[in-house]
Amino acid sequence: MPGIDECLLEAMRLPGARGAALVDWTSGLALGTVGEFPGGDHEAAAAEAAEIARLAAEQRAFAPVDDAVAADPPLEDLIISNRDSYHLLRFVPTSFDSSVFLHVCLGRSDGNLALARIRLGEMAGRLVLG
């Protein structure tokens, strides 16, 4: 059964993965980090990713339309791309109060965004459901 570290190491096996982290978006604290993030400062990367994750999660414009049962968080993932990398933020739903997401940084040339999105969703499920 994977803990935080095993989950992050698995994420690092995704093609093109440069860095992986589990981040609490209310505080901006990285609960675990593996690999490298741009700028070399994984604490700053976690705080910045947390800020955008929180903003996205709180906007009604991005919540599902048929949100009869308010899911917490209402989002699945956030994808941010630039010239040389993809950032994939996967929200991790838990049955207790938490606010965490998995953050993976992929190299643009060797990363596979579609595959990473599917795998990261599976990893998020195993992390909290076993």
Added chain:
Amino acid sequence: MTHAVPPPRLPVRDRAAAPDPAGGGGVSPMLTRLAAERATGVLEREHGTLHLADGHVVHAESPFAPGLADLLLAHGTLTPDAWRQAVERADEERGAGRLLVEAGLVARGALEICHLGAVYDAGYFALAPSSTPGRFHYGTGHLLGAVRPVTVAELERETLRRRALLHRLWPQPLVDTAPLLRTAPPGAPGPATAPAARQRAVLALVDGVRTAPDIARALGRRAFPTLTDVRRLAAAGLVAAKPPPAAPDPPPGIALPPVTDPDITLLKRLRDALEAL
């Protein structure tokens, strides 16, 4: 032409300025010392308790922060029976956390996430400035076992970061622990100022009696996210700390001059801010 000379800057005590080489952030010199000597036992402070094993923080508790069991039981992640049995069967070799994971009652990742949330939240209060000295009892680790220990330096750094984060949202620490009142925002709330769903649930429990930690407990939520919700609501003008009960009337016969000096208000705010440091 004369320039107004800016007043000299007041000296600021910067606790983070000189990190101790042993790894502490200067929040609690005693804790730094205990980490350096790899102590095992319980540090009791005014607003919370830190459990150390081998100089690492393995658990933290505070009356102001819902604990691991509160969070796991609140929304049915665990049943009270399962928790009680794990605690009863736990020993030094196999802590309650490990027993729950081995029995398949909670996923290891879920336990680690919930535990870290509870530890940092309680640590925030436990490391708050206090008026009484902390006491350390050497002994054994916590019966939960080492789920995911954090270093003293990590906990202190995160506590300072959270203080700064909350201060940026709304610079009045009083709303963290005082009973909360609903206040009318200036102007009718439009869609632009409507609080997020999480904050609306917090706002619904503000009744002039409950404090932010009370609301966290009632909702089965973590303490720190609730503090950020309350500070955001305060910044939006929807919530305020209930003022402490007024001082008793002065005995008749002594005529106090009416005070209209605005400096008094400033001095009171200054005193509140200093006490909150």
